[in-house]
Amino acid sequence: MLTWLEQRLRLKEFFTRPTILRGFAFWSYLPGIFCLILYPIYTITGLCLASKYQFNTTQPLPYLLQTLHRVSGNLLLFFLFCYILHLFFLGIYRKPGELIWFCSWILFGLLSLSVITGYIIEGAFPTQEQLQQMHIQKKDAKYTENLVAEKTRMSLEKMPIFGRAVIRLLSLNSRNPKDIFQASYMYHTNILPLLLLFFFGLFLWLLDRRKIALRSMR
Amino acid sequence: MGQTPYAGMRIGQYQLIERIWKGTFSESWRGKTIQAKEVIVQFIQHPNLVALLESYPLKPQNIATEYTAELISVYSQPCALVWSCIQGRRLDIYIKNLGKIKESISLYIARKLLEILANLVAAGKTHGALRSTRVIITPNKQVMITNYGLGQLEQILVHQLYLEKKHYEIKNVLPYFAQEVWEDEVFEDPKSDIYSVGIILSEMLLGKLVPHNELLIALQNNGYSPSICNIIQKATTDFEERYNHPQEMYQDLNNLLSRSDQVEKIYVAPPRPSINIALEAIPADSEEYRIYQADVRSAQQSIEAEVVLAESVEILPEELSDSRIARAPKQTTIPIPFMTQRPDELKQTAKFDANKIMIATIDKKILDPLDRESLWPWSIAKYGITILLGLIVLLFSILVLPASEITSVWLLAPFLTLSHWQPILQALMNILFLAGFIFIFFLPIYDPQGKAKYSNVFLFIYGLYFLTWIALAIWGLFI
Numbered sequence: 001m002l003t004w005l006e007q008r009l010r011l012k013e014f015f016t017r018p019t020i021l022r023g024f025a026f027w028s029y030l031p032g033i034f035c036l037i038l039y040p041i042y043t044i045t046g047l048c049l050a051s052k053y054q055f056n057t058t059q060p061l062p063y064l065l066q067t068l069h070r071v072s073g074n075l076l077l078f079f080l081f082c083y084i085l086h087l088f089f090l091g092i093y094r095k096p097g098e099l100i101w102f103c104s105w106i107l108f109g110l111l112s113l114s115v116i117t118g119y120i121i122e123g124a125f126p127t128q129e130q131l132q133q134m135h136i137q138k139k140d141a142k143y144t145e146n147l148v149a150e151k152t153r154m155s156l157e158k159m160p161i162f163g164r165a166v167i168r169l170l171s172l173n174s175r176n177p178k179d180i181f182q183a184s185y186m187y188h189t190n191i192l193p194l195l196l197l198f199f200f201g202l203f204l205w206l207l208d209r210r211k212i213a214l215r216s217m218r
Numbered sequence: 219m220g221q222t223p224y225a226g227m228r229i230g231q232y233q234l235i236e237r238i239w240k241g242t243f244s245e246s247w248r249g250k251t252i253q254a255k256e257v258i259v260q261f262i263q264h265p266n267l268v269a270l271l272e273s274y275p276l277k278p279q280n281i282a283t284e285y286t287a288e289l290i291s292v293y294s295q296p297c298a299l300v301w302s303c304i305q306g307r308r309l310d311i312y313i314k315n316l317g318k319i320k321e322s323i324s325l326y327i328a329r330k331l332l333e334i335l336a337n338l339v340a341a342g343k344t345h346g347a348l349r350s351t352r353v354i355i356t357p358n359k360q361v362m363i364t365n366y367g368l369g370q371l372e373q374i375l376v377h378q379l380y381l382e383k384k385h386y387e388i389k390n391v392l393p394y395f396a397q398e399v400w401e402d403e404v405f406e407d408p409k410s411d412i413y414s415v416g417i418i419l420s421e422m423l424l425g426k427l428v429p430h431n432e433l434l435i436a437l438q439n440n441g442y443s444p445s446i447c448n449i450i451q452k453a454t455t456d457f458e459e460r461y462n463h464p465q466e467m468y469q470d471l472n473n474l475l476s477r478s479d480q481v482e483k484i485y486v487a488p489p490r491p492s493i494n495i496a497l498e499a500i501p502a503d504s505e506e507y508r509i510y511q512a513d514v515r516s517a518q519q520s521i522e523a524e525v526v527l528a529e530s531v532e533i534l535p536e537e538l539s540d541s542r543i544a545r546a547p548k549q550t551t552i553p554i555p556f557m558t559q560r561p562d563e564l565k566q567t568a569k570f571d572a573n574k575i576m577i578a579t580i581d582k583k584i585l586d587p588l589d590r591e592s593l594w595p596w597s598i599a600k601y602g603i604t605i606l607l608g609l610i611v612l613l614f615s616i617l618v619l620p621a622s623e624i625t626s627v628w629l630l631a632p633f634l635t636l637s638h639w640q641p642i643l644q645a646l647m648n649i650l651f652l653a654g655f656i657f658i659f660f661l662p663i664y665d666p667q668g669k670a671k672y673s674n675v676f677l678f679i680y681g682l683y684f685l686t687w688i689a690l691a692i693w694g695l696f697i
Binding site: 014015016017018019020022023025026029030033034037064067068071072074075077088089090091093094095097098101102105112115116119120148151152154155156157158159160161163214 | 458462466469591592593594597598600601604605608612615616627628629630631633634636637644648649651652658659661662663665666667668670671694
């Protein structure tokens, strides 16, 4: 079995061939590795939440999944930014790596949007404490108030160009909180994951093509 | 080109004395000022380089560092550059006279060159056209470079001549230029200078310039260790695989040296026509690195002791005129009293700055590999521990950050802060945000050669840009 795998995967060569840069450059791979770990966590927890456990913060497992989803999304955003810095300092963005650079920023934008919509969805289900502050009972609270959406709208109004577009996209100007929730939910669980998956795949493919392009340039 | 230079000719306030060097693109003359101060007048002869100098004029005040010859004046008719005179001898003269240069000395010179390059990179600059004729060893063992500033134009020139298929014009200098310079139009990249250092190092070790594709075989045939071969290979390999920064190669050379038991010091004697000792060295344990005592006999002993070669060099008048310093300076920087008895009983004693004495070692062990390491076992262990720590932080974050407390999106917090500012400030910050984002997004278009990372101004501005947004985000979270 191991021989069969070895013949196909060449694991021994993969692990023993000197490929990792020594010295300080060794750590420059870390943001990429974290992105590769966090992206599946973000996706899988998102799938679980969307399919089975919906916004139930009283049970331990949904609570864990929801928090894991949120924190992994934020960390993914952070490490993606670190990875963009890695691309910058290694000069990968220059010819023929321009598309990698553009793709990484598009990924960053999509992921930011995903995180923002995630927050808005969470905000549609205020906690008991928040409801008490607003003198609203929890049973009547669904879609009634969304503090996060309100703050997001306020922030986006001040963001040049992109802000207004995102407000329209997520229906944040709507008087009906249900519209806001539905728009955010649709983007967060359907459109953005597909786009993220596409651009993530494209990004990996471009990295691979760049090596071939470099070889052919020589 | 204009007037052909001749001895006695005046150019500006300088008078030419004698020609000292005929290069590929120019010829250099020794000159002097009215106050009898020595200078080097470099006449640019290649019409393309003259045209480039007209397009990209060199400004004297910008072309000077403590490691390079200073550009004093620029003349257009005839096209000439006046440089300060560095007292010392060109590296190619040493190679020509000594043949192979001892490994320790070669490594010392290479390291000094890398130090210079690292300093240039720190200032966002490169040399561009480094070669052994551009390296000067001064009497007090300093390594300096010449033609700084002009080298960047030479890169363009070499590329032009390569495209025009005038290979015969650049055949002597082409081996020192990396492929990306003459073929891919990559100019002013520190990696190209690193390539040149690699070639110079191999030239010193082999005693001659060997074509790039035969370099490794030649080094191996000459019995050099795999470690030094690895370093040269890494310095002269393809652009993407090469050292990114001079400091990396410097560090590898240091690692190489630190694995040796043998310690040596180098003393580069001032070039004097009367003394035929060019490169000498003494054992490290003698007189605590401070007193140098050498005569012909001890130089001979040092050869026998396999310390450092101190070959006698007959300095011919032609060679003297070939060097940047043709004659011995009347006053050397190091006062060395000479006993004027018989030549073979000469003794000289001098005090040196301990910091300037090179302490080098020769590698006896194999470093494999020098630049990369395998995943198994240490890389996996290091990454594994780091990832584990990362996941612990992730879980800890989950515990300390309950989902119910989130009321604002940190990503948009800077804009939430701005919403409380005056409209004029909001507009200003928005313009800054947009301009910064658009510029960084389209960076490959503005900076196709990937040089932005070497610009301190760029890094400072973007560092400030991101710090501002982080500060605004933190502020916004408390609103």
